[in-house]
Amino acid sequence: xxxxxxxxxxxxxxxxxxxxxGIDLDIADHEFVVLVGPSGCGKSTTLRMIAGLExxxxxxIRIAGNVVxxxxxxxxxxxxxxxxxxxxxxxxxYDNMAFGLMLRKFxxxxxxxxxxxxxxxxxxxxxxxxKPKALSGGQRQRVAMGRAIVxxxxxxxxxxxxxxxxxxxxxxxxxxxxxxxxxVNTTTIYVTHDQxxxxxxxxxxxxxxxxxxxxxxxxxxxxxxxxxxxVAGFIGSPAMNFIPARLANGGAALxxxxxxxxxxxxxxxxxxxYAAYAGKEVLFGLxxxxxxxxxxxxxxxxxxxxxxxxxxxxxxxxETLVYTWLEGTEVSARIDPAVAAAxxxxxxxxxxMGQMHLIDPQTDRVI
Amino acid sequence: xxxxxxxxxAGAASGAPARPGLTLQRFARRRSTIAFIMALPLIAxxxxxxxxxxxxxxxLSTLNRRxxxxxxxxxFAILLESETFRMVIWQSCIFAFSAxxxxxxxxxxxxxxxxxxxxxxQRIWRGMLLLPWVVPPALSTLGWWWMFDPSYSSLNxxxxxxxxxxxxxxxxxxxxxxxxxIVNVWAGTPFFMIMYLAALKSVPDQLYEAAAIDGATGWQGxxxxxxxxxxxxxxxxVLFSLIVTFANYDIVRVLTNGGPRDLTHxxxxxxxxxxxxxxxxxxxxxxxxxxxPILAVVAFFVLRxxxxxxxxxx
Numbered sequence: 001x002x003x004x005x006x007x008x009x010x011x012x013x014x015x016x017x018x019x020x021x022g023i024d025l026d027i028a029d030h031e032f033v034v035l036v037g038p039s040g041c042g043k044s045t046t047l048r049m050i051a052g053l054e055x056x057x058x059x060x061i062r063i064a065g066n067v068v069x070x071x072x073x074x075x076x077x078x079x080x081x082x083x084x085x086x087x088x089x090x091x092x093x094y095d096n097m098a099f100g101l102m103l104r105k106f107x108x109x110x111x112x113x114x115x116x117x118x119x120x121x122x123x124x125x126x127x128x129x130x131k132p133k134a135l136s137g138g139q140r141q142r143v144a145m146g147r148a149i150v151x152x153x154x155x156x157x158x159x160x161x162x163x164x165x166x167x168x169x170x171x172x173x174x175x176x177x178x179x180x181x182x183x184v185n186t187t188t189i190y191v192t193h194d195q196x197x198x199x200x201x202x203x204x205x206x207x208x209x210x211x212x213x214x215x216x217x218x219x220x221x222x223x224x225x226x227x228x229x230x231v232a233g234f235i236g237s238p239a240m241n242f243i244p245a246r247l248a249n250g251g252a253a254l255x256x257x258x259x260x261x262x263x264x265x266x267x268x269x270x271x272x273x274y275a276a277y278a279g280k281e282v283l284f285g286l287x288x289x290x291x292x293x294x295x296x297x298x299x300x301x302x303x304x305x306x307x308x309x310x311x312x313x314x315x316x317x318x319e320t321l322v323y324t325w326l327e328g329t330e331v332s333a334r335i336d337p338a339v340a341a342a343x344x345x346x347x348x349x350x351x352x353m354g355q356m357h358l359i360d361p362q363t364d365r366v367i
Numbered sequence: 368x369x370x371x372x373x374x375x376x377a378g379a380a381s382g383a384p385a386r387p388g389l390t391l392q393r394f395a396r397r398r399s400t401i402a403f404i405m406a407l408p409l410i411a412x413x414x415x416x417x418x419x420x421x422x423x424x425x426x427l428s429t430l431n432r433r434x435x436x437x438x439x440x441x442x443f444a445i446l447l448e449s450e451t452f453r454m455v456i457w458q459s460c461i462f463a464f465s466a467x468x469x470x471x472x473x474x475x476x477x478x479x480x481x482x483x484x485x486x487x488x489q490r491i492w493r494g495m496l497l498l499p500w501v502v503p504p505a506l507s508t509l510g511w512w513w514m515f516d517p518s519y520s521s522l523n524x525x526x527x528x529x530x531x532x533x534x535x536x537x538x539x540x541x542x543x544x545x546x547x548x549i550v551n552v553w554a555g556t557p558f559f560m561i562m563y564l565a566a567l568k569s570v571p572d573q574l575y576e577a578a579a580i581d582g583a584t585g586w587q588g589x590x591x592x593x594x595x596x597x598x599x600x601x602x603x604x605v606l607f608s609l610i611v612t613f614a615n616y617d618i619v620r621v622l623t624n625g626g627p628r629d630l631t632h633x634x635x636x637x638x639x640x641x642x643x644x645x646x647x648x649x650x651x652x653x654x655x656x657x658x659x660p661i662l663a664v665v666a667f668f669v670l671r672x673x674x675x676x677x678x679x680x681x
Contacts, residue, residue: 053576074582086577089680090595099591100581131679147581 002064002077002154002187003029004050009059011045011211019045021211022059027189032181034190036198037208037234043191044159046208050189051157052076064154074103079148080157083164085140087132087147094128097146111150118149121183122176138169142176149184156181158190162197174200195235199223207231224355229283229364232357238288238321240357241331245284247277247358256284256356259327267302267353274358277367285357285366288321291333294350302354308333313341322347427652434649442653451629452637456657459633462544463612466551471605473552474559481560482567493564500557508621511550512537515622540630543623547631550618555611559604566600567593599673606669613658634658 004027011020020042027033035043048054050061052073061068068076079100087096094115101111119125122142132140141161148156158177162170178201181188192198198205199219207214207222207230215222215231226232233239246257247266254266254274264284266274294305308331310322320337323330333349341347358367394400431438446452477496481489499507514521515536523533536546570593578588594601616635619625625632625640632640634654642651 051576051580053579073576073579074584078580080577080580082573082577084571084573086571086573088574088577088592088595090598090676099578103582103587133680147577151581 003027003062004155004187004189005060005062006046006050007060007062009046009049009061010057011042011049011054012057019211020049023208023211023213025206025213025216027187029187030185032188032190032201032203033206034192034198034202034204035206035208036192036195037214038193041208042211043193043206043208047157047159047189047191050155051078051080077154078157079151079153079155080159081141081144081148081161083160085132085144085164087140087143089132091131092128093124093130093132093135093143093146096132096143097128097150100147100151114150114152115146118146121149121180122146137165138173141165141173145177145180149180152184152186154187156186156188158188158192160192161190162192162194170197177201196237199235205235207234209234226357226366228366229285229359232285232359232366236287238332238334240285240287241291241329242359243284243286243326243329243331244361245282247274247280247282249278254278256282256358258284259329262306262326264304264306264351264353264356265302266356270356274367277358277360281361282367283359283361285359286351287355288332288334290352290355291331292350292352293335293339294348295336298350300350300352300354302352304351304353305348306351307346307348309346310341310343313343424652424656427649428656430649432647432649438649442650443657446650446653446657451632452654454629455632455634455637455654458544458631459613459658460661462548462551462615462633463609466548466555466612467605467608469548469552470555470559470608471601473556474604475563475601477556477560478563478567481564493561496560497557499554500561502554504554504617505621507554508550508618511546511553512622515546537623538627540627543627543631547619547622550622551612551615554618555608558608562600562604563597566597570596599676602669602673606666609665610662613662 004025006023006025008022008024009020010018010022012018019040023042023046025033035046037043045054049056050063052068052071056069063076063078088099091099097115097118098111101114106114115128116125119128122145124139124142124146127135127139127143132143135143141164144161161177162173165173174197177190181201190197190201199222202219204216205219205222206216209230215227217225219235222231222235226235229242233242243258245259248255248257248263253268254271256264256266258264308322308324308326310324312323314321314323315337317337320335320339320341322333322335322341324333325331333347335341335347335349339347359365360367427434428442429437429439481492481496484492513519517535517538520533520536522536527533535542537543574592574596575588578592583591613633614635615633616639619631619633619636620639623631625636629637634657638651638654640651641654642648645651
């Protein structure tokens with residue numbers, strides 16, 4: 001078990017291209033941290049630098065207080081689960097899991113005890129004699145996790161471990177990973193591009209973009225209080241609506257004026273925060289789940305009513321997504337499936353202005 | 368009822384006799400038929416150049432010296448009683464096995480070196496190292512013959528220059544056998560190198576990374592990841608090379624012509640001497656057929672291992 005500290009980490013490739021641009025991160029003992037971001041954001045490179053598979057151009061990585069910059073992967077006491085499992089195809093499941101212990105010259109009895117224990121946790125006891133070829137994708141992923149667990153390392157590293165699984169199995173394995181972490185409680189760093197995985201698994205989520213950390217925080221904080229437009233748009237599915245708007249003075253209060261003249265009142269408690277932007281162009285951000293049908297006896301404060309005409313309606317079963325375009329900007333809303341919504345028919349909606357965000361278009365930071 | 372009606376109709380349709388034209392069309396469209404037709408030219412070439420001569424050699428080996436009457440397996444019996452031939456078997460085995468082992472080791476070492484050179488530089492080295500394999504062996508062996516020449520040996524000149532005595536490269540049996548093996552290894556190593564290089568490139572990097580994280584040193588990675596992952600290519604390459612080396616003719620013919628005192632003959636050169644130079648074609652054919660059972664046994668075990676690993680791993 002160990003803390004992991006990243007101090008001004010830079011990864012620069014030949015030709016001066018920087019994949020990681022000086023990031024700082026402190027990961028506490030036992031913590032489950034997820035690095036999330038789009039392809040090319042530097043999350044996998046960061047993980048590989050922690051693993052020792054990628055050289056660090058500048059900066060310092062500490063595991064359990066020791067600087068590991070020049071320590072080879074085998075001496076970092078870490079275990080990694082790869083996207084493509086990276087199981088040794090010529091070895092049985094047992095040998096795959098025992099390999100790391102065998103190299104470290106553990107007694108055979110101890111190896112057997114650990115492998116069987118990990119196999120029990122992961123429910124793969126009956127697969128120990130099989131070769132990886134004879135396993136399904138989910139089983140292979142369990143074996144890869146087993147290989148990590150038996151080592152009882154200081155840190156677990158997961159590099160997009162669920163990307164090769166189908167949607168149903170992914171959800172199942174996600175729960176398994178969470179269960180395993182709750183059982184073994186090892187410091188875990190997990191890389192994914194899937195924000196749902198990040199939100200469901202992490203104690204803290206690290207959102208990366210273009211080689212820098214945009215925001216670090218618990219999932220709920222990232223969801224409710226994003227610091228940048230990127231984080232606001234990346235976390236949540238469907239993504240947050242961003243509508244170009246103008247912040248207008250409406251007497252004592254402020255109003256958000258959307259394209260088409262739709263005017264929505266800003267909650268009074270936010271007036272002071274937004275006062276400096278009065279009269280300016282801003283981006284109005286509202287998640288689809290905060291733009292709903294008008295409900296009877298809805299006690300949410302700061303509701304504002306508006307009427308939109310859906311152009312596309314997507315019934316999902318437990319909810320219906322409706323899409324419309326406001327002068328070229330797509331706006332989505334999440335409504336109750338019982339509400340009759342049809343393309344081309346005006347639909348009265350309620351915007352929960354208590355959940356609104358305003359973004360400065362000059363800096364892309366949430367105001 | 369409606370379902371029953373549908374079932375009956377479907378059954379009747381599938382049971383109806385197909386038109387002959389349609390059957391022929393379907394047969395022609397089958398993937399196996401197309402594959403067979405496309406492979407037909409190759410089958411004809413193999414039939415004409417391999418199967419027919421092999422069958423004819425078997426037939427010849429059962430004839431008497433004048434090829435006028437069948438004498439059954441007498442040619443084989445006479446050969447087995449001949450001390451010279453028993454020596455040829457022994458020499459062929461030593462030549463083939465030692466040359467193949469050396470080629471495999473050197474090829475693996477070179478492939479490993481090349482694999483770690485950046486791609487740009489790798490191409491030049493790969494091209495240069497392939498040269499011995501590309502040059503016609505009869506020509507390159509002539510070059511070696513000149514280097515081994517007792518009077519003008521450049522190798523001896525180098526040895527003398529560093530104070531070492533001259534070596535009778537082709538004059539003494541042990542050195543002559545060694546020289547033949549050296550030339551065969553020189554010419555055949557690039558084949559191993561290129562096959563192993565392809566095999567090395569096919570091992571996923573993630574396996575090495577997983578091994579490094581599991582705690583493997585470079586040597587352990589080679590032993591537990593690289594070699595097991597290359598076993599099929601190693602087996603196939605060794606088998607192929609064994610067949611070609613066993614049947615080698617040109618190097619022995621150009622360098623030693625089987626001498627001194629028949630002590631460097633291998634199957635092919637001895638078969639040529641007995642069959643063509645001594646005019647006993649049936650016995651020459653019998654000599655060449657002796658290679659077959661040895662190689663068949665090796666091929667059986669190698670291919671069985673390859674198939675088993677393919678089933679388990681691929």
